Amino acid sequence: MNLLKQPVINLNGIGAQTANRLGKLGLRTVQDLLFHLPHRYEDRTRVSPIGMLTAGMTALVCGQVDFIDVLPRGRKSLVCKISDGTGAVMLRFFHFTANQHTIFKPGTWVCVFAETRLGMAGLEMVHPDYTVISGPDAAVTDARLTPVYPLTEGLSQNVIRKAIKQALQVCGQHPQLLADCLPASMLQDFGYPSLAEAIQTLHAPDETVTVEALQDGSVPALKRLAFEELLAHHLRLSSLKRQASVWQAPIFQEDAPTATHFLRSLPFALTGAQQRVIAEIVADCKQNKPMMRLVQGDVGSGKTIVAAYTALLAMTAGYQVALMAPTELLAEQHLRNFSVWFAGFDVQVSFLSGQSKGRIRQAVLQGLADGTVNLVIGTHALFQEAVQFHNLGLVIIDEQHRFGVHQRLALREKNQQAGMRPHQLVMTATPIPRTLAMLQYADLDVSVIDELPPGRQPIVTRVIPSERRAEVVARINEWVGKRRQAYWVCTLIEESETLQCQAAEQTAEVLAQALPGVRVGLVHGRMKSSEKDAVMQAFKQHQLDLLVATTVIEVGVDVPNAGLMIIENPERLGLSQLHQLRGRVGRGKDDSYCLLMYQSPLSETARQRLGILRDSNDGFVIAEKDLQLRGPGEVMGTRQTGAMQFKVADLRRDADLIAAIANVSEQLFTETPDAVPRLCDRWLGTETLYAEV
Incomplete structure (x- = not known):
């Protein structure tokens, strides 16, 4: 058995209850522990003079107890003042025992560690870690920075540190277990350490590594792991793109007279950006491979008419179209627009939502099954089992980030017969910064409508x-x-x-x-x-x-x-x-x-x-600034099913690493394809293939 894959319960001191709690953090194997990295570090390697403390500073100090008291007013607390000749600081305990009264008797020397804050009587430390020492020269310091790990209820830093220490020992005894998936020449070019060295450095930094360097991401070990994690996400998506190329899709040939008639019947002219995006879509749909295209356009840029033109392509070629919107309100708005735009054409447009009941619902289901309904617009109801299509050729998803992965997947598989898949057009009015788009949509071709229709007044x-x-x-x-x-x-x-x-x-x-x-x-x-x-x-x-x-x-x-x-x-x-x-x-x-x-x-x-x-008023400028200020989770709304979650990488800090990822990804597929699944498994495990949509 691969020692890295052995369950955590096999380690010393981990019983069923602790294993269960570790499982809540996704830590089920020895490998999971190795990749569960500290989210911050404490510096207990040196003693700071009390006189140097400022509010917000976390430090290790040594001092002699001057006095101790229990304050009954407000929330009852035990306070004691310690000093070291350079200054004094108050220690405050809201939860305390009679024993602590004895420990902190005046004259006793203590070593304490905590964050300093401004209290009623000056600087104070609340619930510090403390050790009684014999005198000012007997300070207890650590040789290395102390890692602080993400926790869950019922799990302490001590338990997780001991478990990770054992995992590191397993790797120390069997160095081949953490074999590098990146070629040695590549590591040399980037100036990165080996994987084993990087993991060791981040769990137990030596004296050359500072807290500041770990925070700003300049430590090569951190850069190497962030790069590898970002690469794993890109590889997973790129693998799916390659797998998708084995599927066939219907070919839509453009019918010039119909297209011209459609464009002339509109009460407005298309912008240059809309025409460019339509040309990209037309080129995709002429191929017998499934189109997977994301159309990004700012609020009001006219994505819907691009979707309507694509729907016309499919219907003219004899195929059905399904358009899914996240709310009934938006779906009804699309229904009104599409009904007006297709009024002069021989197409049947229908609507299906959770509110559709009885005969109306039955008629739509029948029309989809026998092919008399050419275009159906609806909500989540479209991917219910009862909905069967005669020959679905195109799926359009509006405001794609509002849907969970499995919902979109279910819709695409409605016509997955005999190696055929429908083309897919995905739209979003949430501009996605370029750095994020390169990762989040590595499996999609991206089009951008970067021009607003004439006459629109800036807000x-x-x-x-x-x-x-x-x-x-x-x-x-x-x-x-x-x-x-x-x-x-x-x-x-x-x-x-x-x-x-x-x-x-x-x-x-x-x-x-x-x-x-x-x-x-x-x-x-x-x-x-x-x-x-x-x-x-x-x-x-x-x-x-x-x-x-x-x-x-x-x-x-x-x-x-x-x-x-x-x-x-x-x-x-x-x-x-x-x-x-x-x-x-x-x-x-x-x-x-x-x-x-x-x-x-x-x-x-x-x-x-x-x-x-x-x-x-430019959504793309705003999205880039949002990413810099708040990070990717908020911009992408990563509360959503299947969105990217990073263990090490931070897209604000590591944006400079992304530029090289696509080239390295291509190199691995070409030169060491067997490394790709190993890298993906190491970082992503068998998690949902969120890009499969």
Whole structure:
């Protein structure tokens, strides 16, 4: 048996309960332990003079106890003051025993380690680690930096450190186990250590490695592992792209008269960017290999008409098309648009959602099975087992990041017969920074619509403090008086004292009272779909003037008459999400405004972020800045099924490593293809093939 694959329960001191807790962290084998790296380090290698301490500093100090006391006021705590001749610091314990009273008697020397903070009586350390020593020269220091690992409930640093120490011993005794998958020449070119050395360095850094170097990512061992992890993700996706090439797909030949008739029937002309992306799609669909293309376009750039043109290609060639949207509201909007655009064509457009019931649902299912329905637009309901297609040739997925992996996979496999797969067009209005796109979509060809249709007015964005709320409310009155509509976005539904956010329900009530002549509607995520849709439809049909909403309207309907948006507490949201929300206005020919109403005082980062949004309407610029400020998890919304999670790599810190990844990936496939599955297994295990869609 491969010793790296042996279960953690085989290690000394790990029983069933501990193994179970380690399992919650994904640590099931010795190899998992080796790749469970510290998320920070503590420096207990040297003693700092107490006089050098500042608030926020974590340090090891030695001092003599001057006095000890139990403070009954407020939350009961044990405090004692220690000094070393250079200064003094308070130690505070909220959880303490009678024994500690004895330990910290005046005159005793102690060595303590903790973060220093500003307390009522100056600098203090709360619940420090401590050791009683015989005098100032008997300080207990460590030879190396102390690793601090991510934990789960019921697991201590001690337990995990002992387990990892044993895993490192196994590798020390059998160095061949951690064999390098990267060629020696490549490691030399990049100046990287071997895998075994890198792992050893990060779990137990020697005296030459500083905490600062580990934090900024300049340690070669850290760079090497981050590079290998990013490479493994790229290889997994590239492998899938290669595997997909064995499948056949239907060939769509462009029918010139039909295409010309379609474009001439539109009430607008396509932009140069739309025409370029359509040409890329047409070239894909002429091949007998499945198209896997992502179309990125900023809010309002016209991705939907590109999708409609692609659907026409498929239907003209005699194939069915399925378009899946994340919400019923958005799906219905697509239905209206596509029905208008295809009105002069001999195509049957149908709708299917969870709300479709009885005879209507049965008729759509029958039409899809016998081929009389050419285009079906719907929600998650499209991939239910009961939905069978006659000859599905194209799958279009709107706002792809809103769907879990298995949902999209299920739809693609609807027509997976005799080695055939439908072409797939994936659309997103969430611009993805180039660095992320290279990794997240290594299996997709990416097209970008980087031009807005003529006549679209840029949205004027203003950043204002919530103290000016009364002015804003007065402005809504004027706005509605001009027969225009507005959105008021709250970032929370329920009251939260700590975040000082206005609740949506309360805000709707307050605004309705303050604006008696204004028709106010409310929509939030906890309402039933049918209730939500009814309110949104009423707003679209101008039966409401002001819509108070949570972020559920981020991907929503097109209401050209709504040209004013107020976003409360914008400092709580990411830039990309704020940009998406702002994109609900600016859809008509008149001026549009977005007011970002923040709670004072703003942190420097929040001020920076809101400034970026105020100064730019370009989603790609905003996404790049968002990545720099907040990291990939927030930008991509990695709470979603199957999104990339990194153990070591940090895309803000390691962005410079990405440029070389595609070339190295190609080199490995060509020169050492057997290393590819080993690398993927090492970093990704047998996790869901998230790119299989």
